[in-house]
Amino acid sequence: MRFQEDSIDCVDFILKKDEVLTVILGGGKGTRLLPLTEKRSKPAVSFGGKYRLIDIPISNSLNSGFEKIFVLTQFNSYSLNRHVHRTYASNSIHQKSFVEIIAAEQTVSSVNWFEGTADAVRKVLPYIREQLPKYVLILSGDQLYNMDLADFMQNHLIDPETEISVACNAVPEDQVYGLGIVQTGVGGFIQEFIEKPQDLSQVESCRQADGKYLANMGIYIFNTRTLIEVLEDQSMTDFGKEILPKAIREKKVKAYNYDGYWEDIGTIRAFYDANLMLTDDIPKFNLYLEKTPFYTRARSLPPTKINNAIVNRALISEGTILDHCEIHRSVIGVRQFIARGSKIYDSVIMGLNHYGGFDRKSGKIPNGIGQDCEIRNAIVDKDCAIGTGVKLLNRNQYTEYEDEFVRIRDGIIVVPRHTKIPDGYEI
The missing domain is CATH 3.90.550.10 (Spore Coat Polysaccharide Biosynthesis Protein SpsA; Chain A)
Structure with a gap:
């Protein structure tokens, strides 16, 4: 090796x-x-x-x-x-x-x-x-x-x-x-x-x-x-x-x-x-140094697809699909799908192991971030399915909080792995 x-x-x-x-x-x-x-x-x-x-x-x-x-x-x-x-x-x-x-x-x-x-x-x-x-x-x-x-x-x-x-x-x-x-x-x-x-x-x-x-x-x-x-x-x-x-x-x-x-x-x-x-212009921990690369699992994923999206100060991993959405100062993981009208601010959206289906006629919440969502100051763990119109905002400014869909730690919203958040959920 x-x-x-x-x-x-x-x-x-x-x-x-x-x-x-x-x-x-x-x-x-x-x-x-x-x-x-x-x-x-x-x-x-x-x-x-x-x-x-x-x-x-x-x-x-x-x-x-x-x-x-x-x-x-x-x-x-x-x-x-x-x-x-x-x-x-x-x-x-x-x-x-x-x-x-x-x-x-x-x-x-x-x-x-x-x-x-x-x-x-x-x-x-x-x-x-x-x-x-x-x-x-x-x-x-x-x-x-x-x-x-x-x-x-x-x-x-x-x-x-x-x-x-x-x-x-x-x-x-x-x-x-x-x-x-x-x-x-x-x-x-x-x-x-x-x-x-x-x-x-x-x-x-x-x-x-x-x-x-x-x-x-x-x-x-x-x-x-x-x-x-x-x-x-x-x-x-x-x-x-x-x-x-x-x-x-x-x-x-x-x-x-x-x-x-x-x-x-x-x-x-x-x-x-x-x-x-990592989204800073010159981050203290720099992933872009050629002589000292960081290794990880090689994946045969397609290029990132960006369809009329606004992306500002973000890391977008391979295989991601951004469809008419906004990403601001956030890290987006591999294979992630973010649907039309959604806005992500100051968040860590981990990746997906599988793309899953995007057909909402099935009645199932597909993997990824659904339409018209707003997510701020959050960590969404791997393989989560976020329904349409979900608002993860911590409006009440909780430092610690917990329900069946999210947990708030240190004032940061955390969506545990494999969580399915239904349409219209707000916090």
């Missing part, structure tokens, strides 16, 4: 890339992203019209020259497993390259499922050992960033004493409460690690000159020997909460300051904002 020529300048480092194994954590239950995660894991959620969140870390690893990848899955994993298999299973050229799924399993040595980030890696150590890696690169399956992981690895190798590297991103003080905050010393080695501080006084010593704080991105490099050592204590199940605070007292743990865009997709608001950010 070869997606791109080597982008690593250091010859000595090129020889070591086969000694790197990438392990991508498939995520937990993702309860804060409900209802999008009711029937799928968080990394399997659609993003940007045509991608899945899992495509981001896999693409970062492949673009950086690290082509031996394990994806660890557990909760609601069917959709994620199927996508990874369909997209990345081909391996006919480079036999040493692979993207493989390792699902949680009960074994003779353990009858429990993955109980945390560190526990997940601990339980797959036998498979890691089989690959004989010198370094293990650990990524999260549900974050947005475009990082040269080869540069991260080079930073790890500069000082031969380094045993663990932690990728960090500078964040403002209003974001420190949900993250692990680090303080660095000479040579960039981490002196202090505070996981999800309760108040700013706990991290006052970590404040940088610009008022920001270095936060753990959940992206790590371990020397394999070190990884095995820190996972020996079976009681420690999480890297951020337990492994790293102990490791900085016993090991050489180095911070790598990544100054690009990074977003941990943890809530409906974060997911919504990240999608609409």
Whole structure:
């Protein structure tokens, strides 16, 4: 599997890339992203019209020259497993390259499922050992960033004493409460690690000159020997909460300051904002960089068809049909159909797995967005059927609300997957 020529300048480092194994954590239950995660894991959620969140870390690893990848899955994993298999299973050229799924399993040595980030890696150590890696690169399956992981690895190798590297991103003080905050010393080695501080006084010593704080991105490099050592204590199940605070007292743990865009997709608001950010003139997370493309499943879909539609600041995915409608600052997924007279504002309309029928004489609501609908500040999940004259506006400005057709989270209307909204419904 070869997606791109080597982008690593250091010859000595090129020889070591086969000694790197990438392990991508498939995520937990993702309860804060409900209802999008009711029937799928968080990394399997659609993003940007045509991608899945899992495509981001896999693409970062492949673009950086690290082509031996394990994806660890557990909760609601069917959709994620199927996508990874369909997209990345081909391996006919480079036999040493692979993207493989390792699902949680009960074994003779353990009858429990993955109980945390560190526990997940601990339980797959036998498979890691089989690959004989010198370094293990650990990524999260549900974050947005475009990082040269080869540069991260080079930073790890500069000082031969380094045993663990932690990728960090500078964040403002209003974001420190949900993250692990680090303080660095000479040579960039981490002196202090505070996981999800309760108040700013706990991290006052970590404040940088610009008022920001270095936060753990959940992206790590371990020397394999070190990884095995820190996972020996079976009681420690999480890297951020337990492994790293102990490791900085016993090991050489180095911070790598990544100054690009990074977003941990943890809530409906974060997911919504990240999608609409893609419609900016120059988005912080840019899908249009030729040297670092994001890969996803190849679909044999027809071109987008636009029939007398108004489209302004939007991403329109392939196979979409826009018929005498208006799209403003929105993301439209694959195969989506938006009928005459409908208006979409500031919304994420995910795609369809099947076009379905457009004949309303059948009495069935066809897939897609029906005629004369108005949708604002909403997320419409995949394979929904929206009837004629539906108004999704949140007129009462609910922050939280729920009925049989929609749920409102963080003030954003969410239409769960496979929902059929009848003609004339309004909120």
